[in-house]
Amino acid sequence: MRTALITGAAGGMGRAISSALIEQGYQMVLVDRDEAALKTMAQSHGDKVFPWVLDITNVAKVDQLPGCLPQAFREIDVLINNAGHDVGGRKRFDQGSADDWTAIIETNLIGMMRVTRAVLPGMVARNRGDVVNMGSISALRMVTDMAPYSASKAGVHMLSDIIRGELANTGVRVTEILPGLTRTGIVRSRYRGDVAQEKEYFDQFEMALEPEDVARSVVYALSQPPQVQVAQIVILPVNRW
Numbered sequence: 567m568r569t570a571l572i573t574g575a576a577g578g579m580g581r582a583i584s585s586a587l588i589e590q591g592y593q594m595v596l597v598d599r600d601e602a603a604l605k606t607m608a609q610s611h612g613d614k615v616f617p618w619v620l621d622i623t624n625v626a627k628v629d630q631l632p633g634c635l636p637q638a639f640r641e642i643d644v645l646i647n648n649a650g651h652d653v654g655g656r657k658r659f660d661q662g663s664a665d666d667w668t669a670i671i672e673t674n675l676i677g678m679m680r681v682t683r684a685v686l687p688g689m690v691a692r693n694r695g696d697v698v699n700m701g702s703i704s705a706l707r708m709v710t711d712m713a714p715y716s717a718s719k720a721g722v723h724m725l726s727d728i729i730r731g732e733l734a735n736t737g738v739r740v741t742e743i744l745p746g747l748t749r750t751g752i753v754r755s756r757y758r759g760d761v762a763q764e765k766e767y768f769d770q771f772e773m774a775l776e777p778e779d780v781a782r783s784v785v786y787a788l789s790q791p792p793q794v795q796v797a798q799i800v801i802l803p804v805n806r807w
Contacts, residue, residue, distance in 0.1 A: 567593050568591070568593070568643040568644065569592065569593050569639055569641060569643050569644070570587050570594050570595070570642070570643065570646060571595040571597060571631075571632070571642045571644070571645050571646065572584055572587075572594060572596060572646040572648050573622055573647055573648050573677075573678075573681055574597075574598060574648040574649030574650060574700075575596035575597055575598045575604065575607065575617075576598035576600040576603035576604055576607065577598070577648070577750060577751050577752070578749070578750035578751050579700065579750050579777045580596075581607065581777070582777035582780065582781040583646060583648065583780070584596060584607070584615070585781070586781040586784065587644075587784070587785065587788075588611055588614055590785060592614075592643075593638075593639065594611070594614065594616070595615070595616050595635060595639050595642070596608065596615050596616065597620050597622070597649070597681075598617075598619070598649070599620065599621040599622075600619075604618075604619060605617060616636060616639045618634075618635065622649050622677030622678070622680065623669075623672045623673055623676070623677050628677070628680045628684055629680065631681065631684040631685060632685060641688065642685050642688060643689075643695055643696065644696045644697075644698065644788060645681070645682065645685045645686070645697045645698065646698045646784065647678040647681060647682060647698065647699045647700060647722075649673060649674075650678075650718070650752070651669075651670065651674070651752060651755055651756075652714075652715045652752055652753075652755070653666055653669065653670070653755055653756060653758065654666030654667075654669075654670075654758075655670065655712060655714065655756045656711050656767075657711055658711055659713040659714070662714070666714070667713075667714040670714040670718055671714060671721075673718075674715070674718035674719065674721075674722065675718045675722060675725075678699065678722060678725075679725065682697060682699075682729070685697075686729075686738070689738045690733070690736055690738060693736055694737040695737070695739070696739050696741065696787075697726075697729065697738065697741070698741045698742075698743065698787065698788070699722050699725070699740070699741070699743070700722075700743050700745075701719050701722045701726065701742045701744040702716075702719040702744055703744050703745065703746045703800065704716040704719045704720075705719040705720045705723035705744060706800075722742070723742060723744075726740055726741075726742040726798075727742075730795070730797060739795040739796075740795070740797070741784075741796050741797065741798070742797065742799075743780060743784060743798075743799050743801070744800045744801070745775055745779075745780050745783075745801050745802075746774075746800075746801065746802035746803055747768075747771055747773075747774045747775065747803060747806070748774055748775040748776070748777060748779070749768065749775070749776055749777070750777055753767050753768065771803075771805075771806075772805060774803055775801065775802075775803055783799045783801050786799075
């Protein structure tokens with residue numbers, strides 16, 4: 567049985583990807599800072615999952631992965647870097663909080679780098695594995711009032727490209743998924759739980775992806791034969807371009 571570790575497991579995207587991979591026969595290490603949500607997920611999936619409460623900005627705890635995992639879950643075949651947020655976002659750069667901007671970068675980029683650095687050596691030693699980085703269309707297209715989030719995803723984009731190049735002579739594959747607008751909790755958390763603002767934001771675009779749409783893209787990339795590497799997948803609602 568193959569083992570996948572996913573960060574941000576308790577969010578909408580994380581739950582959708584985890585469920586899709588469990589259906590494909592994976593066992594999952596579910597990483598999130600929301601302990602209650604992780605317990606609920608674990609109860610739903612039984613011994614197919616191992617919940618691990620972790621804030622990926624916690625340097626000491628991240629650096630201990632995967633050595634802290636039970637033996638049956640320790641050999642990570644697939645790493646899915648899904649954790650991310652935009653708390654305080656959708657503001658002009660000079661008008662937002664410097665603390666909010668720093669927190670976005672620390673989770674979306676630096677935390678992702680640390681998790682990857684902790685897990686990747688095991689994959690390289692075994693000469694096989696998949697790293698799936700959840701990027702964003704914001705890495706490729708300029709959108710005003712999203713400077714810190716877009717900068718973090720641009721970093722994910724370049725890091726994915728470079729790691730893919732560095733590992734070209736190994737059996738490790740690196741895939742970047744770049745979704746457009748998706749109905750997840752990231753928008754509500756951006757507005758610090760304001761449901762009305764969340765609704766207003768989605769209403770202006772009329773159409774959005776669902777987390778399950780993105781999950782299918784992850785399954786597609788992982789299901790390719792070993793010699794096939796899906797480098798990037800850009801997935802958008804049909805009313806966007």
